[in-house]
Amino acid sequence: MGQSLLPPEPVIYLVEPFGGPIRRQNPNMPHVFWDDAAVTRGDGVFETILVRGGRALNLDKHLARFTRSAAALALPEPDAQQWVKATEEAVADYCRERMLDDDPSLAPEAKCMWTMTRGRETTGVPTAWLTVRPVADDVLRQREEGVAVVTTPRGLSVAADVPWMAVEAKTLNYAASMAALRWARSQGYDDVIYTEPTDDGERVLEGATSSVVMVKKDQRLRTPAPGPGILPGTTQAALFDYASERGWKCKAKDIYLGELYKAESVWLVSSTRICARVTRLNDKKLPVPDNEAEIRELIAAAVGR
Structure with a gap:
């Protein structure tokens, strides 16, 4: 070797x-x-x-x-x-x-x-x-140990009717995301999930450098629908393609913060981190799901195709 x-x-x-x-x-x-x-x-x-x-x-x-x-x-x-x-x-x-x-x-x-x-x-x-x-050591660690996450508004409005906003562009302008991560770490968290206040509650957007995936009972996967403030994720797309072929029910839809607390598990997925389970969301510790190993294998297999 x-x-x-x-x-x-x-x-x-x-x-x-x-x-x-x-x-x-x-x-x-x-x-x-x-x-x-x-x-x-x-x-x-x-x-x-x-x-x-x-x-x-x-x-x-x-x-x-x-x-x-x-x-x-x-x-x-x-x-x-x-x-x-x-x-x-x-x-x-x-x-x-x-x-x-x-x-x-x-x-x-x-x-x-x-x-x-x-x-x-x-x-x-x-x-x-x-x-x-x-790949950085902290990325490898988060794959194995999971992440503590705090929710926060993005701090700027991304209106759907503003024609010059490059909503689907993965741009180099990551200063705001890096500032959000520094703030989260100063508060004792590893990462953030952006949310947006609506009449129906706090709508979930995305992580600072990741997509949010929610696992529900009966083999259901959910992710926030791409749109203003939500960049379509390549890892999330690969996961949904692969899982759908294996009988999982996958859907992109509006998700609200209260749903994350009730889910079987919540994951941040991205290209190099692959997946990190959210172990703590704000002040609430999220329990280890019975199917954690299955979800990890599902995501790893989707990415590795």
Whole structure:
């Protein structure tokens, strides 16, 4: 069996957004300029993809959302073949350099992040690159131990009738989400679930970097319906596709906070964290469900297809 090498540097590939060549970048050399929109405005889009067993998982759903995100921000349409080729080469490099043998399936788990920005103000040419690096230890811990979650309003209104709001874009502007996570951790929690007050109660939106999935009796899975304030999740979509094929009743619908307390279990799902069970919601400890192992296996199998 192979052995891991020293703590790895990331594998970085530059991607020409108009179909030019891809090439590997030295991680110790600069690439993003001072006037890039990613730096000055947070103006760009990204995707984070789990790498396991020597391959990037769920690529079709990530490509679809990356394309939607780029269109919403009037960025060039990503060349699917180019991004897939760059990803495969970067993952192969990562696996080869992390193992002492030739079996990529033994390489440590990683995450691949695609990034496209509006580019330099002085040139107007978009900037695009991808990285492959290890999954963080705290992400692995949350998979196993679960997360304590506090609910909070998002703090800004995302109205359905505002035409310029890029509701379905996964943008680089994550400052508010990172601030929410810092606040949650200062209060003794691991994560947040955003909610929105309505006449019917607190409507559940999403996690700071994840989708919310609720498990109910009789093999029912529920998630908040995508729309203003709720980004469609690739992991959630993969889970619902897989579970539906196996007889689960899956539905995206409005969910209210009171329903989470009554559910069999509540999960935060995302590409690299895969799944983390909500063990505490606000001040209430959520019981361990009898089917926890089954749910974990279901999500893992859905992601690994």
